[in-house]
Amino acid sequence: MRRLCIIACGAKKIWDVLPEAKATEAQHVYQSAFHKASQAYARTFFQEWAILSAKHGFLLPSDIVPENYDLAFGTKSEEIVTIDELIRQAQDKQLDDVDEVVMLGGKKFTGIMHAVFGEERSHFPLADCKGIGFMLQKLNKAVADKEEIGKG
Template sequence: MKRVCIIPCGAKKIWDVNPEAGSQPAKLVYLSPLHQRTKSYAKTFFSDWLILSAKHGFLKADDIIHENYDVAFGTPHAEQMTREELSQQFHEKNLLAYDELVVLGGKKYRKVIDPLLHPHQKAIYPLAPYKGIGYMLQALKQAVETKIELPPHI
C-alpha cells in the first residue's frame, strides 16, 4: 500500500520572526509547534509527505513560498484555494498514486481532503480523537520518540 502524510501549515511563519527572510522553501517557512511536530512525525514514518496550505494548496518540502500570508481553511478569504484548484493540484502532484492519505489535521481538513479522494483511496485522521492542541502535540511527540505510529482513525 502506498501512503502519503499530509501535514498542516501554521499561522506562524519565518517572516514573523525575520521579515527580511525573502523567498523560502516550504519546509523552512512554518514555525508553529503543531507544524513542527507534524513535520517531525511525517519525516519519521513516511518517505512522502506534503504540507497543506489554504493559500498554496499541496506543497512539497522544496516548493518555494515568496511572502508571508494569513489564509486559513474554515475562514472565508479571497486567496483561499478553491476545491477545483485543489483537485487540479491533486492530479498534478500525483496524489492519485497513493492508496492512503494520513492527514495530521483537525476537522476542517476532512472537509478539504475527503471530496478530493478517488474510489481507490482512503484518508485517515490519527489526530481526530484528541480534544485540543496540547494533547495532539503530546501524542505526536510520544509517537516520534517511541517510533510507534498513532493508531488510524477514519
C-alpha cells in the first residue's frame, strides 16, 4: 500500500533565521516547531512525504524554494496556489496514485485534500486537536513512542 504524508509549511522560514541564505531545499526551509515536529513524524512513519505551501503548492523534500515569502491558506490573496494547480502538481509529481494521504495540519486543509485526493483517501490524524500546542504534543509523543497516531 502506497501512503503519502503531507505536512503544512509554516510561516517561519530559513531566511528569518539566516537572512543571507540562498535558494534552499524545501526540507530545510521551514523552521517552526510545528513544522519540524511534522517532518520528524513524516520521516518516522512514511517513505513518501511532501510539504504543502500556499505559494508553491506541493514541495518534495528536495525541491528548491527560491526565496522567502509570506502567504498562507485561508487568507485572501491572488498568489495562493489554486486547487487546479495542486491537482496538476500531484499528477506531475506522481503523488496522485497513492492509496492513503495523511495530512498533518488543521481543519483548513480538509477541503484542499478532499479536492485533490478525494475524501476516501484523505486522513487527518490531528483533526481532533483544539490548537497547535495539542497537535505538537501529539506529534512529539507519536515519534517518541514510535507509534503512529490512530494506529495503536
